Amino acid sequence: MPDTNSKKQNTNVGPLNDLMTYHLRRAQVCAFNNFTEAMTETQVTPGQFGVLTLIASNKGISQSAVARALGVERSTMVAVIDGLQNRGLVVRKPSPTDRRSNALELSDKGQEIYERGLELAKNGDRKTASALSDEEAVQLVTLLRKLNSAIDG
Amino acid sequence: MPDTNSKKQNTNVGPLNDLMTYHLRRAQVCAFNNFTEAMTETQVTPGQFGVLTLIASNKGISQSAVARALGVERSTMVAVIDGLQNRGLVVRKPSPTDRRSNALELSDKGQEIYERGLELAKNGDRKTASALSDEEAVQLVTLLRKLNSAIDG
DNA sequence: TATTGTTATACTCTATAACTATA
């Protein structure tokens, strides 16, 4: 990870300072770093946590459905599920209604890790939002949700 | 790029919906896609545009200073500058004050591409923010700027 | 001693295309 705390003079970023894309990028990198740090204990990445949450909230969901919900290709999901299965957190069961698809479930250990991870993820969020008041943090999430609803709605 | 416009039923993303990190990630992917689409004409990526802007706003800046300002390693900058130099957009000049470092400048073509790119980048931003009112878009950037100031301040 | 640019290397995340087995 590059040095973000350096006491060097702040370089003028020019018109970048008015670009939403730039600030979204910086904020996302910051959020991922805080998330990863907060989740150390579980060794679960942001992407993996998304998958665990989808499965926890939709028992028996298929790999393709998880991929669609998270906005990635289903081929990308294979290795992710492989990793979670190898760690004993997720189980691929045969779907009772479609012999092509896997019904994904959390193992007991997966459920534990997920529940613990949810608390830790909230800690990461709090650190990311530490420069904002509670009200501002809520405002930010509300705006982001609205922005995103345009694409996955 | 995965299908984000599918008319499939929306899967319940559970507690993800309350995580700032999740929404930042979705928004950033959306913003990058819109940026890339808007910039097609220039064939300049978000990362490259950041570098062009830094150089435009700080003529003679060093590679290390660009890297620090953008929050990446200086080793990462080498290939980026190489690419921009090979396209004839950026020039590495010897620094007049430090024989270790390069003084980066935009070529005339680089200046042109940068100025055109800035307009196109704003178009990308507008598309990203299309679900928000003007006031909300400003609010969002303000909040993100405040959030980010905590790390690069 | 510290910093600049560089190289070599590797890792993560992701996409595309094609295959198979089902639906």
Added chain:
DNA sequence: TATAGTTATAGAGTATAACAATA
């Protein structure tokens, strides 16, 4: 015909560690 899971492959983007030249 279309979809689910899979494989093989490739491309961004990035980091770490080391080195020579210079500060």
